[in-house]
Amino acid sequence: METVKGADQTAGFKETLAKRTKEVEAVVEQYLPKEEGHQKTIFEAMNYSVRAGGKRLRPMLMEETYRLFGGSGQKIGPFMAAIEMIHTSSLIHDDLPCMDNDELRRGVPTVWVKFGYDMAVLAGDALLIYAVETAAKACTLTDNGGAVARAIGILAAKTGIYGMIGGQVVDVQLTNQPISKEKLDFIYRLKTGALLEASMMIGALLGGADEQQIKKVEEMASLIGLAFQIQDDILDVTATTEQLGKPVYSDEKNQKTTYVTLEGLEKAKLDVAEISARAIQILQELPGDNPFLEGLINRLITREK
Numbered sequence: 001m002e003t004v005k006g007a008d009q010t011a012g013f014k015e016t017l018a019k020r021t022k023e024v025e026a027v028v029e030q031y032l033p034k035e036e037g038h039q040k041t042i043f044e045a046m047n048y049s050v051r052a053g054g055k056r057l058r059p060m061l062m063e064e065t066y067r068l069f070g071g072s073g074q075k076i077g078p079f080m081a082a083i084e085m086i087h088t089s090s091l092i093h094d095d096l097p098c099m100d101n102d103e104l105r106r107g108v109p110t111v112w113v114k115f116g117y118d119m120a121v122l123a124g125d126a127l128l129i130y131a132v133e134t135a136a137k138a139c140t141l142t143d144n145g146g147a148v149a150r151a152i153g154i155l156a157a158k159t160g161i162y163g164m165i166g167g168q169v170v171d172v173q174l175t176n177q178p179i180s181k182e183k184l185d186f187i188y189r190l191k192t193g194a195l196l197e198a199s200m201m202i203g204a205l206l207g208g209a210d211e212q213q214i215k216k217v218e219e220m221a222s223l224i225g226l227a228f229q230i231q232d233d234i235l236d237v238t239a240t241t242e243q244l245g246k247p248v249y250s251d252e253k254n255q256k257t258t259y260v261t262l263e264g265l266e267k268a269k270l271d272v273a274e275i276s277a278r279a280i281q282i283l284q285e286l287p288g289d290n291p292f293l294e295g296l297i298n299r300l301i302t303r304e305k
């Protein structure tokens with residue numbers, strides 16, 4: 001645990017985080033569609049939701065894992081943009097009246113509130129498939145087309161029915177019902193963990209990691225996803241709407257079983273720390289050195305938004 005604490009307290013971590021966030025945003029921005037033509041409204045809705053902000057955790061984890069394995073060059077850029085588009089598409093759909101029915105996200109009105117229910121459905125669909133179109137642009141930035149094709153496969157699998165969407169299906173079906181710890185873990189690993197796994201696995205793959213290392217990265221990212229979602233549950237009952245940029249007590253409103261309702265707040269906090277420490281242990285066993293990545297994982301425990 002000491003190394004976990006130390007990494008986040010490295011002088012300048014916050015400054016580096018702010019700088020890297022801006023750099024990631026510049027990469028994502030580069031791939032957003034121009035707002036022109038007869039279908040201009042959909043471009044506006046897509047860009048509105050992506051530009052609304054957010055921590056940019058997934059593209060950042062992707063790039064840092066890429067760096068960990070010595071990756072350099074531009075080929076990671078399209079995938080960084082793609083993962084943020086997919087994540088944002090899921091947020092748009094998650095906020096819809098037929099799902100969580102939320103009106104505030106990333107500190108601004110949700111897409112369905114601003115553009116209407118119909119355009120929000122389409123904006124989510126559009127971002128999802130535009131992400132694939134964007135990721136495919138990496139082909140022109142590398143000689144290794146095989147790695148790009150495999151990365152697109154990972155992106156699709158971790159987003160789809162065996163990944164995020166699969167987790168959301170079980171989450172929606174079990175709303176208002178008691179959930180066992182085992183089922184809740186399943187939901188968290190898929191709904192939240194799968195996209196983090198895709199982020200870090202793609203970073204590792206394009207950075208030059210071998211099969212065994214990619215497997216280890218998947219394991220580490222799964223733990224990070226679990227810790228991240230438990231912290232999300234904690235913040236839902238401990239943070240403010242201003243801090244989160246979205247309504248608090250959303251889980252209670254939607255009568256959802258969470259890690260906090262199942263295990264209690266204190267145990268949830270302890271588990272976030274313990275699971276994050278396990279992730280950092282795996283990171284330390286991997287070759288390469290990236291203290292910023294370690295600090296980022298550690299930040300999951302202390303984040304307030």
Ligand code: GRG
Nearest residue numbers: 054055056089090093094124165168191192232
């Ligand atoms: C349209 C691809 C698609 C999917 C539909 C709605 C749905 C299926 C899935 C929802 C998945 C979901 C919202 C999981 C929760 C993950 C989570 C903790 C989101 C919050 O992530 P942060 O805190 O958000 O990184 P920011 O705003 O900082 O990016």
